[in-house]
Amino acid sequence: MYDAAHVEPLEVRLGPTRDRDLLAVARAVATPWADVEKATIRVVSGGITNLLFALSADRRPTVLVRVYGPATSAVIDRDAENTLFAELSRVGFAPPYHGRFRNGRVEGFLDGFRALEPHEIGLPDLRRLIARRLREMHGLLPVAVPSRLWSSLASWMDQARGLSFRGEAARRCAALDLDRQHGHLHALERRFRERLVPAASSAGAEAALQVVMAHNDLLAGNVLYDGREVRFIDYEYGAPSYAAFDLANHFCEYAGFDSDFEAHFPSRAVREEVVGAYLGPARAADVADFTDVVDFFVLPDHLWWGTWAVLQAFHSPIDFDFLGYAQLRFAGLSVHAGLSRW
Numbered sequence: 297m298y299d300a301a302h303v304e305p306l307e308v309r310l311g312p313t314r315d316r317d318l319l320a321v322a323r324a325v326a327t328p329w330a331d332v333e334k335a336t337i338r339v340v341s342g343g344i345t346n347l348l349f350a351l352s353a354d355r356r357p358t359v360l361v362r363v364y365g366p367a368t369s370a371v372i373d374r375d376a377e378n379t380l381f382a383e384l385s386r387v388g389f390a391p392p393y394h395g396r397f398r399n400g401r402v403e404g405f406l407d408g409f410r411a412l413e414p415h416e417i418g419l420p421d422l423r424r425l426i427a428r429r430l431r432e433m434h435g436l437l438p439v440a441v442p443s444r445l446w447s448s449l450a451s452w453m454d455q456a457r458g459l460s461f462r463g464e465a466a467r468r469c470a471a472l473d474l475d476r477q478h479g480h481l482h483a484l485e486r487r488f489r490e491r492l493v494p495a496a497s498s499a500g501a502e503a504a505l506q507v508v509m510a511h512n513d514l515l516a517g518n519v520l521y522d523g524r525e526v527r528f529i530d531y532e533y534g535a536p537s538y539a540a541f542d543l544a545n546h547f548c549e550y551a552g553f554d555s556d557f558e559a560h561f562p563s564r565a566v567r568e569e570v571v572g573a574y575l576g577p578a579r580a581a582d583v584a585d586f587t588d589v590v591d592f593f594v595l596p597d598h599l600w601w602g603t604w605a606v607l608q609a610f611h612s613p614i615d616f617d618f619l620g621y622a623q624l625r626f627a628g629l630s631v632h633a634g635l636s637r638w
Contacts, residue, residue, distance in 0.1 A: 307398035308363045310347070310613075318361050322351050325402040326359050326394040344616045345372075345532065345608070350405055358405035359394065367611035368532075370455055371604055377532045380437075380509065384531065389436055391529065406527055409520035414552030417516045418562055420569075425526045426519060427573035430542060433528065434508035439536045443507045446485050448535070449600055453478050456606040468619045469606065477599060477626055484596050492592055492638045500582030503575065504540035504589035511542055515549040540586065543574065544593035545600075548628070555624035557631045567591075592636040598628035 303324045308317040315337050322329045332353045340348035340360065347363040364374065378401060384390035385403075392404030416422055457478060461469045496505055511518070512533040520527045547567060551560040562570070567590065572583045602625035609618035 303395065303397045305398065308361065308400055310363070318349055318351060321397045321400070322359050322361060322402055325397060326357075328356050329353070329359065332356060344614050344618075345612075346400070347614070357392075358407055360391070360403050360405045361400060362403065363400040365608075365612050365614060370607055370611065371452060372532050373535075374532075377534065380534045381531050383437060384433075387436060389433060389528075390531065391527075406520055406522075406529070409522045409527060412516045412519045412521055412526075414516045414550060414560070416521075417519060417546075418550045418560075418566065422521065422526065423566070423570050424573040425521075426514070426546070427543075427570045429526050429528065430511070430514065430546070431574045431576070433511060434506075434539055434542070437509045439507050439509055441507075441536050443537045443541075444535055445537050445541060445596065445600075446488075449481060449596060449603065452603045452607060453481055453599075456603050459606065459610045461610065465609065465619065468623075469609070472602075472606065472619070472622055472626060474603075474606070477602065480629060481596070481599055484599070487638055488592070488596075492589065495638070496585075496589065498582060498585045500575075500578070500585030500587075501589055503582070504538065504586040506539050507536050508539050508542070509534060510537035510539070512537060512545060514542065514546040516552065538589075538593065540589040541593040541597065543571065544590045545597045547590070548594060548597050548601075553621060555621070555628065557628050561632075588637055591632075592638050594632050594635055595629060598625045598632070602626040602628075 303321065306321050306324055308314065308321060318337055319332065319335050322335065323332055335351045335353045338350050340350050345365050345368060349361045349363070350358055351361060352358045378396055381390055381403070382393045385393035391406055394402040394404070412422065417426060453474070457474045493505070496502060511528060511531065512535060513530060514528065518528060518530045520529060547562055548557070550562050551557050564587070568583050568587050571587045571590065572578060575583060575586065602622045605618040605622035605625065609622065612618065
């Protein structure tokens, strides 16, 4: 069901009234839930930006209530996110969008599906299904604006460098050397504009640099599987970006949150197989050229999530070692320093 309800005054508070608030927003936003008096509520694991709750009741479709993490507006444009999610729901690609409330959204729950584990997204059958589903997403919505990859990353980096941590967190943040990471960002953007773009003249490279509506967060937990097909969830980082960046980000997620890229980053042969499934019938040379561009974008992807993790470490109440994750992602720059030919 598609219903763009917007109930601004209501919010979910994460205290003793939490369950009552969850039911209240479900009743107000999701039309089938308007007269529900009692619900079974369970926490859905996997989210480290938001808190997720599945609500079920007799003879009603299960709904997912997404409660935004505090201060996530620093990295997420919630209006743009909900507009994208509503449009993807309208065309049947995303789960139903029931509507939003002050600090979250109510959406459909995909019964019968389960989230994949990091080791599963690289399995041969699943990696091909994911590639084809991603290509479908990239072709769904027209994009008439430039990629915001570099500008968004620069904004996040500026915010991260301006944070003032205290105690042990201050020491750990200082060890990340954000000024050095800032230098890496500028060097990568120069390489992109001065070396990669002028050299990207083949059909494969041009396809890789096509600006599409990208997911930008295709980790294992955002890929659901029911034994037959895969579905994507969590479009909050969705934005116009380069097709190759979306695939680069996905390849990095083969390593999960442990980020052991030396052990789990896919081989060149696997990367080309996934790109081939993404492109469909294509010349081997075009697959290789597309993959070359993907390999370049692995480096800004490390900066993207490393910087994101610093911001989350400062603002998020979620129990996760964000600064440890930032360290692992910034270390990925050294691991993959020679991956790209640009």
